[in-house]
Amino acid sequence: TVGDPTIPVDHLELLLRPLTKEELAVEAAAWIGLVKGKVQEISEIEIEIRTQKQLSEETVDAAKQEVKAVTAEAKAAVEEEAKAAADEAKAAVEEAKAASESTEAGTAASEATATSEAETEAAAEAEAEAALEAAEAAKEAAEAQIKAAKAAADEEIQAQKATAAEAIAAMIKQKAALESERVGLVDRANAVMNAWEKKGGDPSTERLYLVAVSGLTVDVKDVSSAWLTITEWVKSPEGGIRWVFNLVKFLAILLAFWILARVIGKLVDRGLSMGSQSLSMLMRQFLSKAIRRVIIAIGVIVALAALEVNIGPILAAIGALGFVVGFALQGSLSNFANGLMILGYRPFDVGDFVEAGGVAGTVESLNLVSTTIKTPDNKVMIVPNNSIWGGIITNVTGSPNRRVDMVFGVGYGDDLDKAQAILERIVTEHPKVLKTPEPVVRVNELGDSSVNFICRPWTMTSDYWDVYWAITRSVKRAFDEAGISIPYPQTDVHLHQVEANNA
Known part of the structure; x- marks a missing residue:
């Protein structure tokens, strides 16, 4: 199958289906060889890129040093010439001044001679100033020439850098194309490894090799080259474009499964509510949430597969961790089991x-x-x-009906029949007391301070406290109107006087 390195992956999988484990091992070695050759080409062009960068940097540095040296020499020569001209002019002026002073000191000099010497001194000073101006002009002209030469040298350096950058950019584009081809070869090699593994082969070594030679290499020291490498990868069909499509598929699959989970969850809720009255609300809630979470979990797995993530090792790692997590979460697992028992x-x-x-x-x-x-x-x-x-x-509310248990005490001197009749009337007249089962009103106990009646009417569970409070209030009012006492605990103390015995 290596005869066509650009064969579509799905076609390659069909060709690999009838092959045996031994034949697949040969195919795996052949595809690894193709990947190795492509990685070798990428390595060679990357070495060439780095070599070109180094040569460009060395050439530019040498040119800069040469320009700097020439500029320094020319500047030193100009400064030396200007200094010599200035010294000569200064010496001429000093000589003229000395001659003038000696003439003034002589006593035999005439007025005409003095005038001639003054004119000579002025002419010498004028010549000296002219010489200084000429030296300054020559200095400025020399500096202008130096600047022009430096600018020309800088332009030449920039041209060299641009030429080198173009060459490096061309090589980076070539490298990006080779890396795109390598990605395709790695995809096909992985397809071969999967088929080989399904038939009992062990491609672990080959997979490690594919992982090691995959990925994007970026030289972060060179910002421009790094940016160009990333840009070419983004524009590559097997690079950025491919991952953008994968990311879009990943998000679309997650959204689709999330919507599907909500829709199916609502349908399950409705179906369980209408179709199975034997299930408790807790069980219905549990089943609905469990179905939603299972669907979302499946969606995450499918989405990861769309991102070209191999989920096989992930599932194996989860299974291996399950044993450890089981020991670490014994209390939580006990709660989990008891939750299932409750459901x-x-x-x-x-x-x-x-x-x-x-x-x-x-x-x-x-x-x-x-x-x-x-x-x-x-x-x-x-x-x-x-x-x-x-x-x-x-x-407490597990049954629809509930018995209300109450105890009322009357005094030992009160009419028991009258008290019982009052209790029965109050119970039977209350609208929330059920007729069936019939309420029970009986003398139940001869207490320390009272004769106690039990009063046990039946009512709806939701009306329990309404019946309890209403009957208690009604009994108190009815006993007060009938003159029946409700005794409170009391103790009779009898004192016996004992006469002292006479000794």
């Missing part, structure tokens, strides 16, 4: 008032680790499932 046996449901795990309140939600219970004073309690399933669970 399976359904001792309570969402909205039930329960007493479990040392907490009393209304069940808000349940997951595989804990149960959320809201207490009557509006505190939210998170109770581990292990504590709930491992103890006694009292579902």
